[in-house]
Amino acid sequence: MTNRTFKTGESREQASLLPARIEDYVGPDNPVRAIESFVCALDLAKLGFRHAKRVVGAGQPPYDPADLLKLYLYGYINQVRSSRRLEREACRNLELIWLLKDLKPGYRTIANFRKENWKALKAVNRSFVLLARELGLVGGSLVAIDGALFHGDASKASIFTRRRLAEQIATLDREIEAYGKSLEDNDATEAEPRPDGHGDAGYGDDLGARVKELMAKRSRAQADLEGLDTGEKRQLSLTDPDARLLSKGDQTIAGYNVQSVVDDKHKLIVASQVINSSDAGHLHAMAKAAKEVLEAKSLQVLADAGYYNSADLKACEDDGIEAYVPPSEGNGVLDKQGRFSLRDFSYDAAADAYRCSAGELLRPTKGRFTNTSGRVEIRYLSRKAVCAACPLRPRCLAPKAAQRSIGRWEHEDVIERHRARMQSADADDLMRRRSAIVEHPFGTIKCRAGYRHFLVRGFNKVRGEWSLMALCYNFTRVLNILGFERFIAAVARAVTSRPYALADALACLLLAPETFWTRFAQQIAAPRRQPVLLG
Numbered sequence: 001m002t003n004r005t006f007k008t009g010e011s012r013e014q015a016s017l018l019p020a021r022i023e024d025y026v027g028p029d030n031p032v033r034a035i036e037s038f039v040c041a042l043d044l045a046k047l048g049f050r051h052a053k054r055v056v057g058a059g060q061p062p063y064d065p066a067d068l069l070k071l072y073l074y075g076y077i078n079q080v081r082s083s084r085r086l087e088r089e090a091c092r093n094l095e096l097i098w099l100l101k102d103l104k105p106g107y108r109t110i111a112n113f114r115k116e117n118w119k120a121l122k123a124v125n126r127s128f129v130l131l132a133r134e135l136g137l138v139g140g141s142l143v144a145i146d147g148a149l150f151h152g153d154a155s156k157a158s159i160f161t162r163r164r165l166a167e168q169i170a171t172l173d174r175e176i177e178a179y180g181k182s183l184e185d186n187d188a189t190e191a192e193p194r195p196d197g198h199g200d201a202g203y204g205d206d207l208g209a210r211v212k213e214l215m216a217k218r219s220r221a222q223a224d225l226e227g228l229d230t231g232e233k234r235q236l237s238l239t240d241p242d243a244r245l246l247s248k249g250d251q252t253i254a255g256y257n258v259q260s261v262v263d264d265k266h267k268l269i270v271a272s273q274v275i276n277s278s279d280a281g282h283l284h285a286m287a288k289a290a291k292e293v294l295e296a297k298s299l300q301v302l303a304d305a306g307y308y309n310s311a312d313l314k315a316c317e318d319d320g321i322e323a324y325v326p327p328s329e330g331n332g333v334l335d336k337q338g339r340f341s342l343r344d345f346s347y348d349a350a351a352d353a354y355r356c357s358a359g360e361l362l363r364p365t366k367g368r369f370t371n372t373s374g375r376v377e378i379r380y381l382s383r384k385a386v387c388a389a390c391p392l393r394p395r396c397l398a399p400k401a402a403q404r405s406i407g408r409w410e411h412e413d414v415i416e417r418h419r420a421r422m423q424s425a426d427a428d429d430l431m432r433r434r435s436a437i438v439e440h441p442f443g444t445i446k447c448r449a450g451y452r453h454f455l456v457r458g459f460n461k462v463r464g465e466w467s468l469m470a471l472c473y474n475f476t477r478v479l480n481i482l483g484f485e486r487f488i489a490a491v492a493r494a495v496t497s498r499p500y501a502l503a504d505a506l507a508c509l510l511l512a513p514e515t516f517w518t519r520f521a522q523q524i525a526a527p528r529r530q531p532v533l534l535g
């Protein structure tokens with residue numbers, strides 16, 4: 001029983017609600033202290049942050065890049081990422097007031113930091129992966145690769161393909177023609193006196209200006225079309241020069257394709273890249289990046305059919321990477337025509353010949369041929385006389401062909417080994433695990449954090465912003481896996497070789513509970529493996 005109708009807040013007239021010390025604004029195990037300790041442990045000059053090496057000089061000093069990095073880490077972890085919102089939060093959010101020691105950078109300073117330090121942000125992201133590896137949080141033997149589309153800071157209407165430009169030119173032509181006809185009609189009208197007896201009846205000036213405007217627009221569209229025809233670009237983006245119209249399933253966006261490699265053990269992103277094309281052709285580059293950061297001798301890589309590419313499979317094999325990618329179905333032209341495809345011919349390695357459904361051998365011809373996709377192939381041909389009498393001829397040969405020809409890639413043995421791998425008992429299980437491994441981070445970043453689009457434009461800045469998203473995903477995940485105390489101890493252990501960084505990292509922990517110090521002592525005493533480079 002209570003004598004209050006509702007819960008009531010404090011009186012606004014009360015003298016002070018806040019503790020006198022900024023240190024008391026946040027609790028001893030507040031996650032914001034983990035951000036502080038991590039950033040303090042980084043060698044920002046080595047990572048390439050602007051102003052990190054600055055010495056005292058004339059004029060107003062800049063903000064310490066460490067403070068702005070802390071602001072961004074806090075913001076991206078807490079779904080605050082626009083520079084104006086970060087500016088506001090720095091003034092009213094007690095955790096940020098603690099983190100920045102009551103500094104209040106303006107939104108331009110905040111925005112410029114993200115734009116200018118894109119390379120350094122990528123380096124911080126990599127440093128965190130190295131830390132996770134040092135802590136044993138990545139397995140380093142099985143990873144999955146996938147791409148996800150993120151909207152750019154551009155609309156679909158601002159991106160032109162050849163087809164769209166041709167359609168625009170055709171529409172402009174029709175409008176110009178219609179206005180031209182109106183001008184002719186107007187000339188005829190102008191010849192007659194106006195009903196009120198003042199001047200001519202026409203309105204030619206307005207029409208003439210409109211036609212000029214349309215002609216100028218048409219010239220621009222024509223120049224853009226010629227630029228696309230002669231250059232390497234297949235799309236022209238007016239707002240963000242690097243954003244592209246990208247499609248996946250029934251979704252089409254104006255933006256970027258984020259490639260991510262995720263480790264199986266704790267679903268941490270170990271390598272990533274932002275591109276503006278499809279997944280095809282990026283299997284090897286992404287797998288190699290992951291293998292390097294994991295320092296793995298061998299690596300199993302899982303990817304979906306969009307990554308199937310024979311050259312990539314060969315490059316992976318050469319680099320000790322075992323790829324599991326469902327074979328592409330191809331365009332199925334032969335299947336649609338009801339004709340035998342390559343699947344219906346078996347290769348006899350001993351005889352170096354293909355055997356067709358009629359049991360006849362197709363023998364190799366001399367020389368090598370480069371096909372339309374640039375692959376060097378050996379051509380295998382059947383005998384004309386045998387095919388002429390073959391009852392399977394309608395299902396095998398094109399109507400005017402006299403014999404069957406098959407192109408075998410010079411490294412076809414790589415494809416055969418991959419095919420055998422995909423038919424092994426493990427493959428089904430691994431492919432089922434693929435989506436569970438790699439789609440987890442994208443789901444978290446897009447659905448939990450709500451990051452489906454980039455706020456900046458151009459590859460460099462977008463890659464910097466993606467690094468922040470990936471870093472915050474990994475950071476939150478590692479903090480959740482280890483817990484606050486073990487996380488702080490791990491960061492401290494990683495920088496024990498740099499006493500000044502250790503002192504900074506621990507300065508924020510004076511209020512840490514006693515259990516933390518006990519565990520920290522155990523962590524420090526534990527035998528170290530490889531030294532981790534936080535910078």
Ligand code: SF4
Pocket residue numbers: 356357358359360382386387390391392393396397404
């Ligand atoms: S047409 Fe020639 S290649 Fe085709 S199945 Fe008959 S014999 Fe073999």
